[in-house]
Amino acid sequence: xxxxEVYLFHSRLSFAMNVKLISAKNIVDTVLNYWRKHGDNIDxxxxxxxxxxxxxxxxxxxxxxxxLMPDYKTENHLxxxxxxxxxxxxxxxxxxxxxxxxxxxxxxxxxxxIQRLMVTGNFALLAQINPDxxxxxxxxxxxxxxxxxxxxxxxxxxxxxxxxxxATKPYISSGSYINKMSNYCDNCHYDKKEKLGKKACPxxxxxxxxxxxxxxxxxxxxxxxxxxxxxxxxxxxQLVSIKKRAHNxxxxxxxx
Amino acid sequence: xxxxxxxxxxxxxxxxxxxxxxxxxxxYCLFEMRQETDYVTHHIQKIIGFFAAMRAFxxxxxxxxxxxxxxxxxxxxxxxxxxxxxxxxxxxxxxxxFEYQLPDEYRVDQQLSEFCKSLDIESEVFSxxxxxxxxxxxxxxxxxxKQYLMENFYRDMRKKHDILMAGNQPEGGKWNYDKSNRNxxxxxxxIPTYKYFKNDVSDIVELIKNxxxxxxxxxxxxxxxxxxxxxxx
Numbered sequence: 125x126x127x128x129e130v131y132l133f134h135s136r137l138s139f140a141m142n143v144k145l146i147s148a149k150n151i152v153d154t155v156l157n158y159w160r161k162h163g164d165n166i167d168x169x170x171x172x173x174x175x176x177x178x179x180x181x182x183x184x185x186x187x188x189x190x191x192l193m194p195d196y197k198t199e200n201h202l203x204x205x206x207x208x209x210x211x212x213x214x215x216x217x218x219x220x221x222x223x224x225x226x227x228x229x230x231x232x233x234x235x236x237x238i239q240r241l242m243v244t245g246n247f248a249l250l251a252q253i254n255p256d257x258x259x260x261x262x263x264x265x266x267x268x269x270x271x272x273x274x275x276x277x278x279x280x281x282x283x284x285x286x287x288x289x290x291a292t293k294p295y296i297s298s299g300s301y302i303n304k305m306s307n308y309c310d311n312c313h314y315d316k317k318e319k320l321g322k323k324a325c326p327x328x329x330x331x332x333x334x335x336x337x338x339x340x341x342x343x344x345x346x347x348x349x350x351x352x353x354x355x356x357x358x359x360x361x362q363l364v365s366i367k368k369r370a371h372n373x374x375x376x377x378x379x380x
Numbered sequence: 381x382x383x384x385x386x387x388x389x390x391x392x393x394x395x396x397x398x399x400x401x402x403x404x405x406x407x408y409c410l411f412e413m414r415q416e417t418d419y420v421t422h423h424i425q426k427i428i429g430f431f432a433a434m435r436a437f438x439x440x441x442x443x444x445x446x447x448x449x450x451x452x453x454x455x456x457x458x459x460x461x462x463x464x465x466x467x468x469x470x471x472x473x474x475x476x477x478f479e480y481q482l483p484d485e486y487r488v489d490q491q492l493s494e495f496c497k498s499l500d501i502e503s504e505v506f507s508x509x510x511x512x513x514x515x516x517x518x519x520x521x522x523x524x525x526k527q528y529l530m531e532n533f534y535r536d537m538r539k540k541h542d543i544l545m546a547g548n549q550p551e552g553g554k555w556n557y558d559k560s561n562r563n564x565x566x567x568x569x570x571i572p573t574y575k576y577f578k579n580d581v582s583d584i585v586e587l588i589k590n591x592x593x594x595x596x597x598x599x600x601x602x603x604x605x606x607x608x609x610x611x612x613x
Contacts, residue, residue, distance in 0.1 A: 145392050168552040173558065180533070
């Protein structure tokens with residue numbers, strides 16, 4: 125992710141594919157033909173990774189949609205009920221990653237995968253927003269969004285509202301992951317290293333609060349055992365202060 | 381048999397087997413409708429994109445001598461409802477059979493299957509011929525299994541369609557190279573220049589702005605960058 129780049133290396137084919145102007149097979153065959161001719165200049169990881177999105181994830185998400193509808197649309201395994209912050213409609217926030225990802229989305233009707241999953245989706249999950257609200261945002265704002273692909277991705281992979289049918293663990297992270305994958309934190313109002321205090325990155329406070337709040341539901345998930353052992357090692361008073369800040373963010377997200 | 385074939389906004393597949401023959405008894409139809417613009421608050425570029433692509437597709441069919449009824453959003457005959465529009469055309473053209481392609485939304489799928497149940501005439505539904513799988517293939521693949529693991533489905537797809545295979549083994553020795561694709565971009569590889577296409581969609585923008593359709597997002601240029609089916613001269 126980068127403040128100056130909207131598309132990076134992404135193909136921008138999703139709209140044309142989803143209205144079926146181009147077929148999935150057409151794209152895969154084109155990529156395979158290129159690989160056969162230019163195998164010396166590119167790596168198989170570039171080819172396989174791209175093809176996996178099309179014959180793997182895309183077909184899988186569609187199949188999951190038809191296997192699990194209509195009940196899938198109302199699942200809320202984590203019992204998240206907060207309202208979507210106003211800044212999702214305006215980009216008006218001091219959190220630089222969200223400001224960039226949302227403004228990008230408003231300007232271009234597009235954001236790439238990591239922005240959708242680890243910035244806007246991550247925040248929505250940590251702020252414990254009602255998955256209905258999150259669905260409505262993702263379905264509306266992206267030009268490539270049709271319910272068959274949007275719903276399993278948002279409610280399933282991003283919000284873990286299906287209790288793990290699609291994802292093996294919730295896709296949550298604190299500010300340090302976003303910093304690792306982007307340059308957004310360089311010019312942010314908040315400090316990615318702080319958990320407490322006015323300048324603490326809200327993702328940090330929300331992250332530990334989320335783990336604590338959802339322990340009864342997620343505590344037994346083996347893929348989360350490291351996160352929970354870290355939570356257990358945290359000073360009890362520090363956790364109380366972190367939760368206090370997190371609650372403030374959750375009640376007044378637009379102030380941040 | 382006089383047949384009406386519905387094409388939904390996300391079914392713009394010109395390679396579909398429907399178009400392999402041109403039967404003069406077949407009437408195609410596409411509709412721009414409030415039913416679709418209003419079920420959620422869309423980004424304005426999405427509505428523009430859909431309408432621009434639908435119009436280009438319809439023109440492409442007409443230029444290839446297919447018979448098409450296209451309802452623009454502000455057409456006086458447009459009831460803004462899918463079922464009512466279909467009933468209208470069935471009556472107008474004395475239709476004896478209704479055909480459509482499987483919708484990719486549950487809501488529309490329900491609407492059309494209910495509609496077909498209420499019809500006095502014959503109806504038939506077709507695959508969109510776009511995906512690698514049919515609608516229920518995945519459900520069947522995971523029948524009796526406790527987890528819906530994508531990786532298992534994906535490997536089966538690789539084998540089934542002989543994609544990046546070396547006999548029965550994955551090419552390169554590994555099925556999944558995901559771990560190699562997880563690093564941050566530090567600017568060391570140049571980003572390719574983007575391909576842009578110019579389409580004048582100012583009439584569609586005006587149409588949307590003059591309606592009371594609620595939209596989000598921005599659209600500042602007169603040209604909309606998607607590649608639309610070529611017009612034959």
